[in-house]
Amino acid sequence: MTKNVIQPLESYRLAQYAVPMRCYLCDAENTFDAELCTHCLAPMALAHQAADQEVQPRMIATVGASSAGKTVYLGMLMDMLSRLPARMRVVTRGAFSISLQQNTVMALSQRHFPDKTASEPDRWNWVHCQIRRPDRPNPVELIMPDMAGEAILEEIDHPHTYRVIGSFLKKSGGILALVDAISLREGRRDHDYFTMKLLSYLAELDSDPRSGWCTRPVAIVFTKADQCEACLDNPLAFARSHATGLWQQCQERFPRHRFFASGVVGAIAYSESILEGHIDVPLRVEPHGIIEPFEWLLDETADQGNKRRR
Ligand SMILES: Nc1nc2c(ncn2[C@@H]2O[C@H](COP(=O)(O)OP(=O)(O)OP(=O)(O)O)[C@@H](O)[C@H]2O)c(=O)[nH]1
Ligand SMILES: [Mg+2]
Ligand SMILES: [Zn+2]
Structure with missing residues (x-):
């Protein structure tokens, strides 16, 4: 019953x-x-x-071909910012914003580089944080994802494949375009071509002469400069001699651009294994030029993100 x-x-x-x-x-x-x-x-x-939030978050996109060094750069940047309260005070929003820094620092402390980022957007690490600078009156709300290079390339070649990338790039206030300095020095052009394609894509994504990409700041960062002294000493001269097409495109289409060089390790060793092939082993962590491009972009995007979104 x-x-x-x-x-x-x-x-x-x-x-x-x-x-x-x-x-x-x-x-x-x-x-x-x-x-x-x-x-x-x-x-x-x-x-x-x-x-x-009281203010609309700003978005800064970190882009570059696969293995350009985006994950290492962003993870190290967040770690450095969290340790330099006199220069910038960072408060992360949500526990998920700490994963990128945690993965990178843990990997480097165990003498290996973090894993390649998965192509699926639901597996990317996003950083949402508030940044206060002692010499600036207003705090900045910032959103930065660590996207996979392969997914970015796919979206550039076949727009709308990764809608999240198209939407993010359309709304981003500025861009950190990472280019592998070692491959440029060795005469390999794939990172150079990638960045030129990306800049063309951006110029067409939003071509409004008053608010489009031609008015937004572009920081070109040559990564792995710890292994390439010429680039560390003078990134602009390095761009002119080793990435001429990219340098020209910046001159003509992006008046607000600047070249930087960064490196994360002090010394590197190599190991060969049958399963994994050639592996770079970071022996010492000695970051150079990590904060400068980011600080420049914060200054250049200072006029954005102060109004509440309706
Ligand atoms: N010497 C040196 N090598 C670096 C540095 N940063 C990254 N690398 C090397 O570049 C490789 C790729 O770095 P990642 O940060 O994973 O590259 P990524 O741009 O995130 O690549 P995807 O996730 O595939 O898009 C690392 O495994 C290292 O071998 C650096 O500062 N110095
Ligand atoms: Mg990555
Ligand atoms: Zn959405």
Whole structure:
């Protein structure tokens, strides 16, 4: 025999689903409890956090071909910023914003480089943080993802393959374009071609003469400069001699650009294994030129992100 029970319907719970939450990047409507945007796969935590902020977060994109050094650069940048309170005070928003720094620092302390970033956007690390500088009156809210080089290339070659990349680049206030200095010095042009393609893509993505990419700041950072002294001494001269096409494109299309050089390790060893082939082993962590390009971009984007999003 079945006993009669009163089952409350709790249909009021459904009311929460009637109020959509808009994705911070692509504006698509999602339910209030979605973890990732159903349209572009960006974390919905960004939308929830941004809704609580007084100022609209700025977005800075770190781009570069696969193995240009994006993960190492961004992880080291966050680690350095968290240790230099006199220069910049960083407060991360959400536990997920610490994973990038944690993975990079742990890998380097165990004498290996972090793993290659997966192509799937739901596996990327996103940093959302607030930055206060002692010499500036207002704090800056910032969003920076660590995207995979292969996914960026795919989106450039076949737009809309990775909607999250297109939406993010469209809204970014500035860009850190990382280029492998060692491969340029050795005469390999793939990183150079990648960056030229990317700059063409950006120029077409938003070509508005007053607010488009031609008005936004572009920091070109030659990475792995610890292994390439010429580049560390004079990044502009290095660009002219080793990445002439890229240098010319910057001159003609991006008036607000600057060349930088960065390196994370002091000494490097190499090991060969049958399974993994040639592996770089970082022996000492000695960062150079990590904060300068970022600080320049913060200054150059100072006029953005001060208004509340409606
Ligand atoms: N010497 C030197 N090598 C570096 C440095 N940064 C990165 N590397 C080397 O470059 C490789 C790739 O670095 P990542 O940061 O993973 O590159 P990525 O741009 O994130 O690559 P994807 O995740 O595939 O897009 C590392 O495994 C290191 O071998 C650096 O500062 N100095
Ligand atoms: Mg990576
Ligand atoms: Zn979205």
